[in-house]
Amino acid sequence: MENKTTRIFELLAAILLGMYSGVMIFYGMTHSVEAANGGMKSYTFPLIMYGIMLVCCVILIIQNRAAAAKSDKGEKPERLDKRVWMTIAAILIYVALWKVIGFMLSTFLFVTGESKALKKDEPILRCAAVALGAVAVIYIVFVRVFSISLPETFLSGLI
Amino acid sequence: MTDFSAVLSALLSVVSNPFTLLIILAGTAMGLIFGSLPGLTATMGVALLIPLTYTLEPVQAIGMMLGCYVGGIAGGAIPAILLNIPGTPDACVTTMDGHPMAKRGEGAKALGWAAFASGIGTFFSWFVLILAAPLLASICIEFGSPEYCALAFFGLSIIIAVSGKSLVKGIIAGLLGVGISFIGVDPVWGNMRYTFDSIYMIGGISLMPALIGFYSIPQILNGCTGSSIQAKEEKIRLKDFVPSLKELWLNKFTIIRSSIIGTLIGAVPATGGNIAAYIAYDQTKKWSKDPDSFGKGNYRGVISAEAANNGVCGGAMIPLTTLGIPGDSVTAMLLGGLIIHGIQPGPLLFKNNPEVVYGLFTTLLIGTVFMVALQMFGIRIFVKILSVPVNFLNAILVVLSLVGSYALNNNFFDVIVALVLGFIGFIMSKADFPMAPAVLGLVLGSKFETEFRRSLQMSHNSMTIFFKRPIACGLIVIAVIMIILSVISHRKGTKATVHTAPCTKLHGVRPKK
Numbered sequence: 001m002e003n004k005t006t007r008i009f010e011l012l013a014a015i016l017l018g019m020y021s022g023v024m025i026f027y028g029m030t031h032s033v034e035a036a037n038g039g040m041k042s043y044t045f046p047l048i049m050y051g052i053m054l055v056c057c058v059i060l061i062i063q064n065r066a067a068a069a070k071s072d073k074g075e076k077p078e079r080l081d082k083r084v085w086m087t088i089a090a091i092l093i094y095v096a097l098w099k100v101i102g103f104m105l106s107t108f109l110f111v112t113g114e115s116k117a118l119k120k121d122e123p124i125l126r127c128a129a130v131a132l133g134a135v136a137v138i139y140i141v142f143v144r145v146f147s148i149s150l151p152e153t154f155l156s157g158l159i
Numbered sequence: 160m161t162d163f164s165a166v167l168s169a170l171l172s173v174v175s176n177p178f179t180l181l182i183i184l185a186g187t188a189m190g191l192i193f194g195s196l197p198g199l200t201a202t203m204g205v206a207l208l209i210p211l212t213y214t215l216e217p218v219q220a221i222g223m224m225l226g227c228y229v230g231g232i233a234g235g236a237i238p239a240i241l242l243n244i245p246g247t248p249d250a251c252v253t254t255m256d257g258h259p260m261a262k263r264g265e266g267a268k269a270l271g272w273a274a275f276a277s278g279i280g281t282f283f284s285w286f287v288l289i290l291a292a293p294l295l296a297s298i299c300i301e302f303g304s305p306e307y308c309a310l311a312f313f314g315l316s317i318i319i320a321v322s323g324k325s326l327v328k329g330i331i332a333g334l335l336g337v338g339i340s341f342i343g344v345d346p347v348w349g350n351m352r353y354t355f356d357s358i359y360m361i362g363g364i365s366l367m368p369a370l371i372g373f374y375s376i377p378q379i380l381n382g383c384t385g386s387s388i389q390a391k392e393e394k395i396r397l398k399d400f401v402p403s404l405k406e407l408w409l410n411k412f413t414i415i416r417s418s419i420i421g422t423l424i425g426a427v428p429a430t431g432g433n434i435a436a437y438i439a440y441d442q443t444k445k446w447s448k449d450p451d452s453f454g455k456g457n458y459r460g461v462i463s464a465e466a467a468n469n470g471v472c473g474g475a476m477i478p479l480t481t482l483g484i485p486g487d488s489v490t491a492m493l494l495g496g497l498i499i500h501g502i503q504p505g506p507l508l509f510k511n512n513p514e515v516v517y518g519l520f521t522t523l524l525i526g527t528v529f530m531v532a533l534q535m536f537g538i539r540i541f542v543k544i545l546s547v548p549v550n551f552l553n554a555i556l557v558v559l560s561l562v563g564s565y566a567l568n569n570n571f572f573d574v575i576v577a578l579v580l581g582f583i584g585f586i587m588s589k590a591d592f593p594m595a596p597a598v599l600g601l602v603l604g605s606k607f608e609t610e611f612r613r614s615l616q617m618s619h620n621s622m623t624i625f626f627k628r629p630i631a632c633g634l635i636v637i638a639v640i641m642i643i644l645s646v647i648s649h650r651k652g653t654k655a656t657v658h659t660a661p662c663t664k665l666h667g668v669r670p671k672k
């Protein structure tokens with residue numbers, strides 16, 4: 001039997017994916033492209049697939065509500081650990097920083113900050129040392145050995 | 160018919176040259192590194208190796224590239240087992256049972272089986288390659304749009320089998336993957352579809368960022384609250400991860416069946432290891448006496464996935480050598496590499512350059528041996544990853560995942576795609592959605608649509624074309640039977656859960672049937 005947290009996420013996923021398929025159906029219907037020689041139109045096949053997806057999402061929402069009605073009303077959902085929220089925020093800031101301070105520096109800051117945030121009693125110097133090592137290895141493997149150009153700003157002249 | 164004495168002579172010639180062996184070893188090691196880093200694929204490895212092979216002899220160059228190919232496909236299993244993050248798209252299926260084994264403290268055993276199954280799968284396909292290449296090539300050349308469409312349908316039918324507890328969730332996940340594959344240029348008419356007037360969407364959604372999004376980001380977010388998986392404290396001995404002859408014999412049917420599936424799928428151009436692994440996994444589960452244990456750490460799941468995805472290596476060489484048609488993206492790179500060295504694969508290759516053909520056969524075999532050996536030596540080091548503190552591991556995995564998304568096309572948009580799909584994947588994982596159908600849909604969706612529409616064009620919108628052609632008809636019939644069997648087995652499983660759940664809850668044990 002699913003717990004309340006799973007049910008909440010299930011409902012959220014079903015609504016999200018249902019809305020996504022709805023948007024794609026609307027887009028497909030408003031951007032119709034005529035096919036030559038009586039062949040299948042460009043959006044016909046996607047519209048069928050998104051239509052089935054929308055129906056499945058509706059079925060899942062109905063199943064979810066039915067299960068919720070049968071479940072124990074006193075059951076409380078588990079809250080998401082704050083480290084998950086912190087990691088999501090850190091990832092978004094990290095990616096945004098790629099174009100501002102460059103990949104190397106933002107990676108150093110991210111690895112130091114994230115590893116400290118996930119384990120409060122981890123010495124900051126150790127976190128910084130691991131971050132420095134990670135940046136060095138990534139630089140050698142990706143940039144030097146495999147010649148992949150990672151986004152850099154003011155460090156680009158240096159490396 | 161292949162001249163076996165020439166193969167033997169080529170083998171002796173390669174083995175007696177230490178430099179050639181070293182070159183193949185270097186290529187295989189590089190392939191393993193590429194395969195084990197999420198985002199770096201065997202295709203990229205071979206592409207980067209081509210310039211390094213300019214000064215080498217043709218056989219050495221082929222050996223280096225083939226070693227990288229074999230190593231790249233096998234290496235994907237390492238992060239798939241240890242971190243639940245497939246290193247390559249082909250290793251998605253390996254996560255399903257490999258990672259539960261690692262969580263149970265059997266990471267070394269899973270890696271050992273993966274290495275051996277990969278080796279046997281490649282060896283089997285190599286044997287088929289030298290034995291029946293011309294015959295298989297003549298069958299594969301008969302494949303037209305209806306056959307490709309039926310093959311894609313057969314692949315998509317596996318969505319039902321890998322849907323887990325909820326069929327509806329599996330279908331939604333599969334359709335999400337299929338839906339994402341529609342973005343970009345219409346494969347038949349060439350107009351833009353679902354691009355929302357963005358130039359970044361014209362090329363469609365690349366597989367690797369989507370894969371990182373669906374597998375890696377949810378895994379990182381779900382794992383950031385846990386502790387690291389502790390590897391066994393005691394020293395890992397060779398016998399802990401090298402399968403015994405008895406174990407190999409017990410699993411002979413799983414290995415052979417999966418290797419056959421891998422070789423056959425590989426021989427069909429434009430398929431790939433991912434499809435082969437899914438089909439082989441599904442078949443192993445269906446033939447198993449204990450299908451419920453799959454997905455919970457059954458080592459046969461690892462064997463089937465790895466034997467099949469590496470079986471593709473030899474299979475993909477069949478159309479490449481005999482027809483000059485690359486079977487997948489890696490063999491397309493290999494084709495480019497061969498042409499650079501003045502070798503034109505195709506029907507005349509066996510006649511004009513027999514030494515190259517036999518050199519190719521030989522180096523593929525040696526690359527396979529090196530791949531197994533390198534993995535065996537590396538297992539003790541690989542399992543140490545499990546003991547890395549979770550705070551460091553998570554932070555580094557985020558960086559590797561995002562670099563992996565970016566590195567493929569040097570495109571920042573791919574990073575955004577990985578993040579968006581990652582957050583959707585996280586919500587789906589929390590809601591118990593299976594991820595395998597999404598990847599299956601993403602890989603096969605576009606192919607199915609393209610070939611379906613082309614088939615209808617060929618037949619003037621008549622569906623009878625699929626039933627007039629024996630190969631297509633056979634594949635569709637098998638797929639329909641598989642769907643029916645999967646649905647029946649799923650319903651049985653659901654009923655059993657409903658009946659046993661209250662007792663399990665009360666007493667903590669399942670009642671005997």
